[in-house]
Amino acid sequence: MFGIHLILWCVLFSFGQCSEVNVRTQLGEIIGERTNVTFLDIKYQVDRYLGIPYAKPPVDNLRFKKPEPAEPFEEPYYATTFGAICQQLDMMQWPSKFVKSEDCLFLNIYVPNQASDQPTGHAVMFFIHGGALSFGTGNFYPGEVLSSVGNVIVVTINYRLGLFGFLDMNDKRAQGNFGFWDQHEALKWVNQNIEAFGGDKDRVTIFGQSAGSSSVTFQMLYPLNKGLFKNAIVESGTALMPFPLTNDTNTAAKNFAEAAKCSTESTDEILDCLMSMPGDKPTEILIDAMKSGDFADQMKFVTMPTLDGDFIKRSATDLQEASLTGEVEEVEFCRSINLINGVNEAEGALYILSYGNMEELEHLQISRNQMNNEVIPGIFSMVFGFDHVLPQSVKKMIISEYTDWTGPNDPLKLRHEVVRLNGDINYNIPGVAFSLLHSNSTTAAATYMYKFTALVDLPLVESPSWNAKANHGDELGPVFGYNFDYKEMYNLTEYQVPAWELDLSSRIMTYWSNFAKSSDPNLPTSSTQAAGPWPRYTVDDQKYMVLDKEESTGKFLFAKEHDFWKTILPKLLEVLESSKGADSCTD
Template sequence: MAASFTCTVLLLLFHSAAGNPSVSTPLGVINGVTERVAFQENTYEVDKYLGIPFAKAPLGELRFKKPLPYGTFSEPYNATEDPPACPQYDSYNLGKPLGKRSEDCLFLNVYVPRQKPDEKSGHAVMVFIHGGGYAVGAGHMFESEVFASVGNVITVTINYRLGLLGFMDLDDGTSAGNFGLWDQRLALQWVNVNIESFGGVKDRVTVFGSSGGAVCTLLHMMYPPNKGLFRGAITQSGALVVPTAFQKNNKETAKHYARYLGCRYENQDDIFHCLKSATPENIIKVNSDVIAAGDMEAAMKLIISPTIDGEYVKKHPTDLYKLAESEPQSEIEFFRSLKLINGINGAEGALFIMMMGRPEDLDQLEITREQINNHHIPGAISQIYGADKKVPDSVKQLLIAEYTDWDSPDDPKRLREQVLRLNGDTYFNVPGIEMSRIHANASNVDSYVYNFIPQLHKRSLPTPAWVKKAVHGDEIAPLFGYNFAIYKDKTDLPPQWEYDLSRRMITYWTNFAKSGDPNKPVRSALPSLIWPKYSITSQQYMILDKEDSVSQFLYAREFAFWRNTLPALFREAEHAQPSTSEYGNQVDESCEKDGNCDGG
């Protein structure tokens, strides 16, 4: 009898493993598919549930509205194929092709490893928010079979509305904006309600994202009603404290879309009705036509992003931090209550180098002294202080001096390196470190920082050969175990050290999801050193490279320059004497190159 019962159970288990998986959730039955994947001579099986709808299609009257829960399934739902991506013009060209696109795009994908969980209660869960400048990307591009299997965590990837359809904010009650953020939040709520059906634990959820996905993750960390939806986050190359990163609304951007669509745009009602009735294809065609025409100024006017909507984002994060210095702010307190890994890549500024010409020409790119003085330096000042900020000449001269290689100050190839530094410090390095300083500036905080620097075999974006460190987005491929189309060519695989790095990264990330500490519970793939917590005093961080190492004071000098020295100089500028240099716009012939004057 006992033997017969045992054989029956084993037979059922074998049938389940060999056939397609199925789970019963509060929403109904969901059918998936099992896939076998290999990584570093190990083979794994993972159950995939692809294209599960978590919200009603945002069509018709639901366009420019917060998402509504999808509801229950009247019959078993077959989650076996990639869902459509949200309407968009471009793609990363990193993962699998986007495939079909539709405004009915609010789907998520669940990857469940066929291994025993690390705890009896069930698997830790990681929800990935893709980047792409709030304009491109899709959850299914980031195939998570390897990540979920090697790390032994349930992994969820999601779609959210993009571009105008995801973030239009007219600031008048008709379109409150940040719909993409609300989509993401509804997906997190879906995970909270349903993930236990897949073997996950709703109290062991970590959110992680790269670039724009990292910014969204940080915004979720500063929305106190999210308490209980996740306990920690990993933010890759994203920060909130760039003053010009958020606008109060994007009415002007909406006006430009309406004009290109041939609509009346004299008042906001006209604009709203135009954009609400336009087909998604025609909205996206506005972008494609402007870009095809090579009109970068017009293209910049069409960029759209999260806004300070008064609900999800009540105040600019920079203002929140300043207010928190004098009185408690619930957003900052919630932010610090969550565990955080925050990271920056070695050559983030190369993202903007790539916009300076055709990829095949970037290896020979040269920057002149006039360009850095009259274009790049003023652009950086506008990014930090806003286009309307009056800039004293003394501030400009100090910036010119800071971003000059004084061994060869006019060498066009040295100057391009300075432009890379300038853009990296302005958009990523200083804001990124500031986010970690804000997070770590409290007691009993679990805060970690990394700097991802290796020059990989293949880059995520077209990158000139003279850029020797990891650029924006380079961490994605090793993090997901090189499980992307461009790595399927067996004749051009990454070197072994990259696969070793990949396993370490997956282990760090998933350890953090399991325990809140990247160092445990799994140690087998990690070096003997320990990734230390980041604090205001020690500022220790992990360098991720061919071989990992621990260092201190990442971008501390740059932080002090941009956040302390320059503001102080601005305050004192009205009392300062005029300052010029041979390397500024004006030349005082009585001064030497270093700015010291001979006269008394």
């Protein structure tokens, strides 16, 4: 996701004079501000509490440790400005008001100044941001409009990223997955304190996008989250995405230490180096790697979730297989959570950014040789492992599946196949697989699925003009009511969002907030769409909702692609390997 350039919307809301509001929590008094917001010509009041610490600063001896609960406030805490964002590469061209620091474990709360839908209080929507677990911040997603239109409390959070979030030395001094533990700690904070804000702790919905979406599913697979949330909304990413889970990140740790000119003869020396380096040093190292222009050099410093034996004991794929023969604790907990899961129509367009700048991408052509001997072998290795040889017969099947036979060697058609292939492998098939895992039980909670196909006027992730389909992240504008502070960054002040997009945004915010309130996207506010109610997703008919200018419903979303990659190819590979007849890959 490096190098993403965001095209921005104008701010569609206006804030009036702010007035002070306060709540008293278990940690002490918190002072926020009441402000005004407008959406579709309707004015709302919303209370916002920004930059609340939910854990102790993860610095000094708490670096590379699980988060510890925040301490009580000795004096009233003024929550009127955002807290620092976590150390990271500045991939998103953040506003200057976003300051980076290791002391970054803050959350933001948006409370509608309206009567709650239930006597128990407002339903709560807890958002986990994306960014490849390497960049991003909850500060970027103001919740005023979603909170007001949906009449729900919205919470956004920061969590540790990159090295500070996912270093695993296979050592009790640095056991990994700290970013996930941060998310878990923030959920505990909400459970213990949200009632003070008028929230219902028993109606918490976690939702996220991209890496935040996969984080949601990892939280769904952690049984000790029981009681912390009831529903989950998964936008473009699951724990079944094809990234490898290892037992440690020692190689990346050693590379960071070497780049910092430290001795790397022993684990102790590496860890001492990483513990003592300034908080901004890992970012400096990553910037130097980016400047080199060498992708392999950049990948040397990637840290990802690991099988730490605590938060993640088995991969989601292993859990999926084990659940077919018996009860698995992680899967049973997952199935107790109501789920909305979805993807965008052209998720794979995100990956063409690696082919050059936007001017180059406008004229991008993919040759048949590139497709056959670079793209497909790379995808095969990502799915089946780099130790697997790609048999020629399997390669031919994949080529056939990802060829537009109206012009099989047309370089302009092949670029669309590259988009489709990357979308299938990274988002569509993992998304379907997770919905099938979730719904494949007579005791499972409700499952819903969607495909977002709306071609928004100004997409979040910049795309060349030939990709006229919904790209990765395009649903975020509608989900948050186009409530983004882009004026400071891009000075975009005159643009008007098309009326149909605002209408779509209103409907999506209603679906999302309905689900938070009732675990059903259709209730309590019924859909006005001709498509009728959003159908439940089941293994038998796999119904889903299409979100566009006008909604529609369908069946068996990406079922053919799922069957091809999850059933046909594995069985063929098994036969070839068992017969020792796997032929080698040739031109």
